[in-house]
Amino acid sequence: MSALKWGxxxxxxxxGPSLFGLSLPSGHFVLPRVLRRPVRILARLGYGDFExxxxxxxxxxxxxxxxxxxxxxxxxxxxxxxxxSITARTGFAVDQVKVVGNRQTSEIDILDRxxxxxxxxxxxxxxxxxxxxxxxxxxxxxxxxxxxxxHTLEVRVEERExxxxxxxxxxxxxxxxxxxxxxxxxxxxxxxxPLLIGDGAPAKAPDFLAKIEKYPALASRVKxxxxxxxxxxxxxxxxxxxVKLPEGAExxxxxxxxTMDKEKGLLSRDIAAVDMRLTDRLxxxxxxxxxxxxxxxxxxxxxxxxxxxxxxx
Numbered sequence: 185m186s187a188l189k190w191g192x193x194x195x196x197x198x199x200g201p202s203l204f205g206l207s208l209p210s211g212h213f214v215l216p217r218v219l220r221r222p223v224r225i226l227a228r229l230g231y232g233d234f235e236x237x238x239x240x241x242x243x244x245x246x247x248x249x250x251x252x253x254x255x256x257x258x259x260x261x262x263x264x265x266x267x268x269s270i271t272a273r274t275g276f277a278v279d280q281v282k283v284v285g286n287r288q289t290s291e292i293d294i295l296d297r298x299x300x301x302x303x304x305x306x307x308x309x310x311x312x313x314x315x316x317x318x319x320x321x322x323x324x325x326x327x328x329x330x331x332x333x334x335h336t337l338e339v340r341v342e343e344r345e346x347x348x349x350x351x352x353x354x355x356x357x358x359x360x361x362x363x364x365x366x367x368x369x370x371x372x373x374x375x376x377x378p379l380l381i382g383d384g385a386p387a388k389a390p391d392f393l394a395k396i397e398k399y400p401a402l403a404s405r406v407k408x409x410x411x412x413x414x415x416x417x418x419x420x421x422x423x424x425x426x427v428k429l430p431e432g433a434e435x436x437x438x439x440x441x442x443t444m445d446k447e448k449g450l451l452s453r454d455i456a457a458v459d460m461r462l463t464d465r466l467x468x469x470x471x472x473x474x475x476x477x478x479x480x481x482x483x484x485x486x487x488x489x490x491x492x493x494x495x496x497x
Contacts, residue, residue, distance in 0.1 A: 311329040455470055
């Protein structure tokens with residue numbers, strides 16, 4: 185209680201409390217609880233009554249060396265690595281990654297952009313930097329990386345929407361509706377996308393394909409949309425027939441083509457092309473085999489019969 189109420193019970197001539205030889209105010213003096221033990225130790229040091237614990241010198245040396253090492257690491261820019269190492273070994277190492285929303289993007293590519301090394305700590309992990317790296321993948325439009333303590337990373341991605349395949353020479357790419365290239369063609373379900381061929385095709389394709397979709401029976405047979413001279417379209421059908429549409433009058437030409445096919449089976453005949461570029465006529469090009477058969481049939485027609493001589497009576 186002497187440390188709590190110094191001067192209590194002291195006579196008038198008694199010496200007041202002191203610390204390292206310095207007099208403290210006498211009277212009813214009470215220290216806060218948090219300061220009582222440190223003050224008692226300091227008082228004992230002042231009177232020479234304090235005996236240091238065993239190994240205190242070694243402990244203080246270790247603390248000094250450790251603090252020096254931490255400070256040196258901070259100056260050298262290695263503090264993050266130390267924090268990562270310590271926290272990873274105390275239960276915060278990332279050991280689970282959840283990926284949500286990816287269809288075209290491989291999980292392996294996403295994990296590679298996270299740059300995990302097996303001992304990456306969730307505490308020191310830079311989620312924003314990882315998000316930026318994942319956003320750089322071809323199919324990823326938006327990405328979010330979230331820490332779920334104690335040891336899980338959650339990655340959510342929104343991918344770009346594929347509209348068509350675009351062929352330029354020998355290059356085949358997947359493109360968006362606005363014509364922006366997403367990535368090279370890689371097979372799989374991408375083969376079901378419409379195939380655009382030629383310069384300028386991506387810019388004009390959305391409006392033109394909307395016109396074709398009005399005729400489902402025809403649209404289901406189109407295997408390629410060919411942009412010619414960036415002026416007009418050719419349709420390549422599943423049986424090899426090429427339909428050459430006029431410039432700037434696709435709606436009328438498509439309606440006439442569908443009507444003729446419905447009434448006369450035009451697109452099921454043995455022909456190579458249907459040329460509709462001229463407004464006043466339709467030209468049908470036969471296949472080589474059909475042309476040969478037609479020529480043979482014409483040659484086999486009997487010649488005009490000679491008139492029999494008249495019999496005079």
